[in-house]
Structures are given as structure tokens and as C-alpha cells.
Amino acid sequence: MREVFQQELAEVQERLVEISRLVAISIDKATRAFNESDVGLAEEVIADDDKIDLLTVELDELAITILARQQPVARDLRIVVSALRISASLERMGDMSTHIAQLARYRFPDKVIPKSLRPTFRQMGALDVEIANKLTELLTTEDMHLAETIRNEDDKVDALHLSVFDAVLGETWKGQAADTVDATLASRYHERFADHAVSIAKKVQYLGTGDWHQDSNA
Template identity: 85%
Template sequence: MREVFQQELREVQERLVEIADLVAVSIDNATRAFSHSDVSLAETVIADDDKIDLAAAELDELAINILARQQPVARDLRIVVSALRISASLERMGDMSEHIAQLARYRFPDKVVPKSLRPIFTEMGQLDVEIARKLVELLKTEDVAIAEQIRNEDDRIDALHLSVFDKVLGETWKGQAVDTVDATLASRYHERFADHAVSIAKKVQYLATGDWVPVDA
């Protein structure tokens, strides 16, 4: 029975990695659709979000069944409970990717943000893609150094997020109301994507070390 239990725990980890892989592909496609006004790619992201949702729901069902049948304790219990919380964060990251793609679809054939903001969003997109890829590796290895890298890149995204607000609220901003709304929404989606990744990184760091990282650390 113990071997079966350990196999189930390994399956939980493998499924988390698979979902994180789907999320990494999703944010990569979403940022490219956003930057290049690629409606076909945007539609792909929107359609594929169902795959992320389904994979997360199946993982949750597996984790709940493990809790019911195996009644794990100590670290094993933390692994299963953390998997449920990580799954929820990954699902939300997929939603953020979908929202970014929806903006690209709605504004097609135009680009979502004015030219003056595009370099900022290009950088935010690149950082989110990098964070997503590092998250996959973190879930595979539980390497706490990767968790720290994710948190550092989140700080850069937060700074870019604030710079978007500085732009749209500044006296030189000449965008229309729809430009302001789209820019602030898109920036918020990128920022929230990274925040969920940091939340996951903290949970993995806790599992690896037993030390909980404070929310504001």
C-alpha cells in the first residue's frame, strides 16, 4: 500500500508539471498574439484554456481521493494540500493568459495598446513567459534558487505595471478611453500572472525547506 501511495504522490507532481507546461505555452502564445495582433493565435489560447481547466480539475479529484483513501500525515499531507492550492493558482494563470488573448481578439485588426506602451508590454510578456518556464522547472526539481529567481522577476513586472499607470495618468497621455482601459487591464493581467507564480514558488519553497516565506517577503 505504501508503494501505491508513493506512486500516487509522484503522479500528483507529474500532473502539476504537465499543467504548468500548458500554462507556459498559453502565456507564450498569448503574449505573441497580443504583440502582433494575431487573432488566430489568440483564438488558440482561448480554446486551449479548457485543457488547463480540465487538467486542474482532474488533478484536484486525484488529490481529494488520496486524502480520503490514504489519510496522509506530516509532509505527505502538506504535499497533497499544496498540490490542490498550486493547481488553483495554475488554473488562474491560464485564465490570465486567456484574458490577454481576448484583448488581442477584441481589438483585431488593431493592436491593443498605443505605440508608446508597446515596449513595456513586450518586456512584461517576456518576463511572464520566462517565469512560466522557470515554474515548470521548479515543480520538477524543487530547486529553491529558482523560486528566488521567480520572485525577483515578479519585482520587475511590478515595476513595469506601475510604469503603465504612470503613463496613462500622465499629462502627455493622448490615448482614448478605450486605450486607457485596455492598457490597465492588460498590465493587471500580466501582473496577476506573475503573482500567482510567486504564490506557487512560496509553496514549493516551503515543501522543500519547511520554512514559510511571509506574504510580503
């Protein structure tokens, strides 16, 4: 019975990794669609979000079944409950990718962001993609150094996010009202994507070390 339970826990981890890989693909496509005004890529991201949602639901059902049948305790219980919380964060990361892609589709054939802010959003997009890839690696290997790397990269995203607000609120900002709204929303989506990754990294770190690192992204 214990062997079956361990197999089920391994399947939970494998499913988390699979969803994380899809999220990494999604944010890569979404940021490219956003920066390059590629409506085809944007449509792919929007359509593929249903698969992320479905896999998340299936994982949650598996975890609930394990809780009901195996009645795990101690660390095993924390693993299953954490999997439920991690899957929810991954689903939200997929949603953030979709929101970014929707902005690209809505503004096509124009680019979403005025020229002055495009380098900032390219940096934010590149960081989000890197964070997503590191997160998949973390869920695969449980290498705790990756958790710290993700937190450090998130700090860079936060700084860029604040710089966008400084720009759109500054006296030299020449954008129209729609430009201001688009830049604010897009920046928030990028920032929240990274925040959810940090939340997941903290949970993995807690399972691996027993230490909970509290911060504003909890």
C-alpha cells in the first residue's frame, strides 16, 4: 500500500512539472506576441490556456482522491496540500500569459506599448520566461538554489514594474489614455506572473528545508 502511495505522489510531481512546462511555453509565446505584435502566437496562447486549465483540474482531482483514500499525515500531507496550492498558482500564471496575449491580439496590427517603453517590456518578458524555465527545473529537481534565483529575478521584475508606473505618471509621458491603461495592465500581468512563481518556489523550499520565508509575495 505504501508503494502505491509513493507512486501516486510521484505522479503528482510529474503532473506539476508537465503543467509548469506548458506555462513556460505559454509565457514565451505571449511575450513574443506582445513585443512583436504577432497575432498568430497570441491566438495560440489563448487557445492553449484551456489545456493548462484542464490539466490543473485533473491534478486537483488526483490530489483530492489521494487525500480521501490514503489519508496522509505529516510531510506526505504537506506534499499533497502544497500540490493543490502550487497547481492553483500555475493556473494563474497561465492566465497572466493569456492576458498578455489578449492585449497583443486586441491592439493588432499595432504594438501594445509606445516605443519609449518597449525595451522595458522586453526585459520584463525575458525575465518572466527565465523565471518560468527555472520554476520547471525547480519542480523537477527540487534544487533549492533555484528557489533563490527565482526570488532574485522577481526583484528585477518588480523594479521594472515600478519604472513603468514612474514613466506613465511622469510629466514627460506623451501617451494617450489607452496607452496608459495598456502599459499599466501589461506591467501588472508581467509582475503578477513572477509573483506566482515566487509563491511556488517558497512552497517547494519549505517542503525541502522546513523553513518558511515570509515576504510580500506570499
